[in-house]
Amino acid sequence: MFKLYYAPGTCALASHIALEEAGAPYTTEKLDFKSNQQNSPEYLKVNPKGRVPAMVTERGVLTETPAMLAFIAQRFPQAKLAPLDDAYAFAEVQAFNSYLCSTVHVAHAHKMRGARWATDEASFVDMKRMIPKTVGATFALIEHDMLRGPWVMGDTYTICDPYLYTLGLWLEGDSVDVSTLPKVLAHRRHMEQRPAVQKVLAEEKR
Amino acid sequence: MFKLYYAPGTCALASHIALEEAGAPYTTEKLDFKSNQQNSPEYLKVNPKGRVPAMVTERGVLTETPAMLAFIAQRFPQAKLAPLDDAYAFAEVQAFNSYLCSTVHVAHAHKMRGARWATDEASFVDMKRMIPKTVGATFALIEHDMLRGPWVMGDTYTICDPYLYTLGLWLEGDSVDVSTLPKVLAHRRHMEQRPAVQKVLAEEKR
Numbered sequence: 001m002f003k004l005y006y007a008p009g010t011c012a013l014a015s016h017i018a019l020e021e022a023g024a025p026y027t028t029e030k031l032d033f034k035s036n037q038q039n040s041p042e043y044l045k046v047n048p049k050g051r052v053p054a055m056v057t058e059r060g061v062l063t064e065t066p067a068m069l070a071f072i073a074q075r076f077p078q079a080k081l082a083p084l085d086d087a088y089a090f091a092e093v094q095a096f097n098s099y100l101c102s103t104v105h106v107a108h109a110h111k112m113r114g115a116r117w118a119t120d121e122a123s124f125v126d127m128k129r130m131i132p133k134t135v136g137a138t139f140a141l142i143e144h145d146m147l148r149g150p151w152v153m154g155d156t157y158t159i160c161d162p163y164l165y166t167l168g169l170w171l172e173g174d175s176v177d178v179s180t181l182p183k184v185l186a187h188r189r190h191m192e193q194r195p196a197v198q199k200v201l202a203e204e205k206r
Numbered sequence: 207m208f209k210l211y212y213a214p215g216t217c218a219l220a221s222h223i224a225l226e227e228a229g230a231p232y233t234t235e236k237l238d239f240k241s242n243q244q245n246s247p248e249y250l251k252v253n254p255k256g257r258v259p260a261m262v263t264e265r266g267v268l269t270e271t272p273a274m275l276a277f278i279a280q281r282f283p284q285a286k287l288a289p290l291d292d293a294y295a296f297a298e299v300q301a302f303n304s305y306l307c308s309t310v311h312v313a314h315a316h317k318m319r320g321a322r323w324a325t326d327e328a329s330f331v332d333m334k335r336m337i338p339k340t341v342g343a344t345f346a347l348i349e350h351d352m353l354r355g356p357w358v359m360g361d362t363y364t365i366c367d368p369y370l371y372t373l374g375l376w377l378e379g380d381s382v383d384v385s386t387l388p389k390v391l392a393h394r395r396h397m398e399q400r401p402a403v404q405k406v407l408a409e410e411k412r
Contacts, residue, residue: 048351049305059294064308066272067300074293087280088265094273099255102270102308110323117316117336123329130323145254 002026003056005046007033008204011105012053013169015068016204017162020196022076026055028203066097069159081159089153096152096160104142104167107134108174132175139171143181150190165191208232209262211252213239214410217311218259219375221274222410223368226402228282232261234409272303275365287365295359302358302366310348310373313340314380338381345377349387356396371397 004019004026006012010033019026031037031052039050047054047063055062062068070093073082083089109116111131114124142164146152152160168188171178178185191197210225210232212218216239225232237243237258245256253260253269261268268274276299279288289295315322317337320330348370352358358366374394377384384391397403 048347049309057294060298062294062297062301064301064304066304067297070300071293071297074296087277088263088268090280091268091273091277092266094276095268095270098270098272098304098307101304102312103255106308106312107323117313117323117340118329118332119336120328120332122326123324123332126324126326126329130325134323141254 004028005031005043005052005054005056006204007031007038007052010052011065011101011163011166013200013204014065014159014163014166015053015055015072016200017165017197018069018072018081018159020200021157021162021194022072022079022081024072024076030204064101065163066094066101069097069163070094073159081157083153083156083158093153093158093160096146097163099138099146100163100167104135104138107131107138108167108170110134111174132177135171135174136176136180139168139176139181139184143183147183147187149183150187152187161187161191162197165197210234211237211249211258211260211262212410213237213244213258216258217271217307217369217372219406219410220271220369220372221259221261221278222406223371223403224275224278224287224365226406227363227368227400228278228285228287230278230282236410270307271369272300272307275303275369276300279365287363289359289362289364299359299364299366302352303369305344305352306369306373310341310344313337313344314373314376316340317380338383341377341380342382342386345374345382345387345390349389353389353393355389356393358393367393367397368403371403 002024004016006016006028007030031043037043038052044050046061049063053065053068055068062071070082074084077084082093110127114127118124148154151157152164165188168184208230210222212222212234213236237249243249244258250256252267255269259271259274261274268277276288280290283290288299316333320333354360357363358370371394374390
């Protein structure tokens with residue numbers, strides 16, 4: 001039985017959906033970011049990084065969304081969430097997810113988490129002003145060069161899909177003009193028709 | 207035969223070392239960042255992101271260091287560069303590499319690449335001032351919570367090691383007090399005793 005630590009509105013949603021799609025045995029624990037619970041002494045024992053997601057397994061705690069997604073795919077191969085028998089195809093999946101974590105998520109983080117990299121209020125204002133452009137540029141690359149459709153890797157649903165869906169939910173809040181991203185929006189609609197996605201969204205809203 | 211695009215002093219060194227350790231058949235092509243060759247029309251056809259590394263394979267182009275490192279480990283299993291038969295241990299390797307790409311490398315990038323996320327000169331100055339602290343904090347976590355020693359994962363050398371080594375080479379330039387990082391420095395010395403590392407360093411200097 002796994003235990004997933006998450007907070008609503010965060011990238012932990014991707015792993016939450018993947019666990020559900022995999023039919024994995026898991027429970028969840030919601031952290032309250034408003035009271036900074038991710039930096040409480042109790043949680044820092046689980047994840048010294050003070051972030052979500054983190055997942056307790058029978059062997060230890062896993063963090064980092066791309067690693068967790070690949071782990072879920074490998075541990076539950078019958079769910080066919082990644083091309084496990086094809087190193088090149090698996091690398092394409094991983095490259096997509098790595099781009100999401102190191103470039104797309106990082107671009108978005110400069111809206112509210114500027115204090116990770118700067119100290120002056122004027123710098124935060126500068127960073128926030130850039131958000132529609134910087135986040136928009138990452139999604140433009142996804143729209144034009146990466147998202148094959150209907151799923152990220154084409155006809156087959158993979159661990160790329162819940163991750164793209166999750167970060168794509170931030171687009172409107174980041175003031176990106178989503179009318180320029182028809183494939184990304186179609187992908188979102190396809191995702192929201194999946195029972196696993198509907199179930200997880202309802203649970204995170206509770 | 208693979209072809210690795212790299213530039214000296216970049217994170218492409220990690221994949222370069224891994225290819226050498228794996229005994230993979232490969233050639234290299236050096237890009238000149240001073241003339242902005244990574245954004246030339248020719249190179250953007252190889253990698254629309256305008257970054258290194260990129261690796262041409264018989265099936266297509268791979269990017270993103272964590273994905274490339276796992277691919278090299280999977281394609282050349284006899285080199286034993288990752289625990290391929292143990293999903294949890296493989297996830298630990300991936301979580302470490304994901305932390306390097308999305309947090310450690312990103313922290314460092316705010317020194318010279320602030321224009322990715324801001325526009326004002328004052329913001330760049332602010333970001334640069336934070337570098338010793340932000341990069342230092344990521345390596346303090348590695349030193350105390352992640353690097354098992356002598357290799358990242360303990361007794362066994364993996365694809366985490368060339369990646370940590372590569373980003374660790376930036377510490378002095380980032381004005382991090384490396385005397386607080388004895389395990390990281392010992393890891394660097396171990397790496398520099400490996401013939402594959404010596405060969406690749408010599409080639410990148412040419």
